[in-house]
Amino acid sequence: MSLTRTFCDERVRAATIAADQSSLDNVRERELRSAAAWQAMSDRIRKLEATRSARERAQLEARETAQSEEDSQEARIAEN
Template identity: 55%
Template structure:
């Protein structure tokens, strides 16, 4: 299953909102860890797309 950037960022935003609304410290910390994990996934998606584009350009013959 491939996760889209939009889906992953939506989850990161949701976790950030949950953290800001949390009354309990441990719930807030859990939500912040979740947001950080989702953000890391989004960053990897962007990097992977960039790396694929660069690899594709490298494979194309020079004109």
């Protein structure tokens, strides 16, 4: 099973609710630590997705630029 942001965010909410509903300090602290850990995982996934998206956009732009340059070069050759 791979972790998704949605899953991590759901676990954050569940742990936060459990912490709020707990009458025992040690249980509340455990749930708050759990919520913090799930939030950190969600944040890492979000950062990874943003990095991946930026890299894919850069690759697409590079391909489009290369194709445009190739098209321009072919047009110049056809003119001569």
